[in-house]
Amino acid sequence: MGILINVLNKMAGIFRLAVLKKSTYGPYSIDIWDYTDEFEDIYGKIESLAGVTKRSLYLIYQALQQVRSIPGDIAECGVYRGGSAYLIAEVINKLAPQKTIFLFDTFKGLPDGNTEYDPALDKQSAYQDTSVESVKALLGKFNNCNINEGLFQDTLTSITEKTFCFVHIDCDLYDSIKYSCEFLYPRLNTGGMMVFDDYGYTIDWPGAKLAVDEFFKDKKEKPIHLPTGQGVIIKL
Numbered sequence: 579m580g581i582l583i584n585v586l587n588k589m590a591g592i593f594r595l596a597v598l599k600k601s602t603y604g605p606y607s608i609d610i611w612d613y614t615d616e617f618e619d620i621y622g623k624i625e626s627l628a629g630v631t632k633r634s635l636y637l638i639y640q641a642l643q644q645v646r647s648i649p650g651d652i653a654e655c656g657v658y659r660g661g662s663a664y665l666i667a668e669v670i671n672k673l674a675p676q677k678t679i680f681l682f683d684t685f686k687g688l689p690d691g692n693t694e695y696d697p698a699l700d701k702q703s704a705y706q707d708t709s710v711e712s713v714k715a716l717l718g719k720f721n722n723c724n725i726n727e728g729l730f731q732d733t734l735t736s737i738t739e740k741t742f743c744f745v746h747i748d749c750d751l752y753d754s755i756k757y758s759c760e761f762l763y764p765r766l767n768t769g770g771m772m773v774f775d776d777y778g779y780t781i782d783w784p785g786a787k788l789a790v791d792e793f794f795k796d797k798k799e800k801p802i803h804l805p806t807g808q809g810v811i812i813k814l
């Protein structure tokens with residue numbers, strides 16, 4: 579069955595058709611999305627780098643079309659090798675090049691986690707196969723990427739005065755996600771979006787959903803759980 583689906587996917591790639599796909603989150607599902615040619619071109623450049631699924635990247639691609647007219651910049655917590663950051667930079671430079679993209683990571687792998695909430699941390703290779711130099715080289719052709727190396731807890735303070743139209747939080751760990759929410763949500767403008775990549779990864783990263791749900795418990799916005807595994811809020 580797996581081999582058959584791989585063959586069908588290959589053919590789908592050639593003919594740009596939607597066929598049965600092996601889902602990351604369920605046994606199998608129909609991929610109903612008709613990716614645009616523009617997205618496919620960008621995805622082709624980052625497929626080997628991204629720690630984010632194609633479907634989740636497409637959700638980001640679509641969200642950016644909406645937030646283009648919302649005031650504020652863009653932030654990403656969890657950059658790794660720059661896959662989703664590259665997508666954001668390509669798209670935003672066409673839609674709203676005046677916006678700055680602030681990027682945050684240790685670029686040395688995941689920091690220590692909370693052993694109760696992040697049980698998968700020991701099993702992970704922990705995203706150490708990257709460097710700030712390689713991400714700077716990848717994003718070097720864009721002049722509106724601001725790359726910040728270190729723990730969020732030390733680096734996010736550099737954007738205290740900024741506001742945002744889009745925030746991508748993709749950092750797996752309870753403490754990292756909670757801190758990102760606490761810092762960035764108050765700076766998100768009305769109509770702006772926050773996307774939580776790990777929201778549905780409840781087997782490996784139960785702390786990811788917990789952190790988001792706890793944070794939004796007393797907020798007007800409630801996270802919407804998407805079939806991609808992502809969680810999304812739109813600032814009211």
Ligand SMILES: C[S@@+](CC[C@H](N)C(=O)[O-])C[C@H]1O[C@@H](n2cnc3c(N)ncnc32)[C@H](O)[C@@H]1O
Pocket residue numbers: 627628629630655656657658659660661662663682683684685686687688689704705728729730731748749750751754
């Ligand atoms: C899943 S990866 C990000 C994937 C990336 N968005 C992509 O497109 O491939 C998670 C990243 O979060 C970073 N991270 C997690 N917690 C952090 C923290 N507190 N401070 C800095 N970086 C952190 C890790 O270093 C890791 O590179």
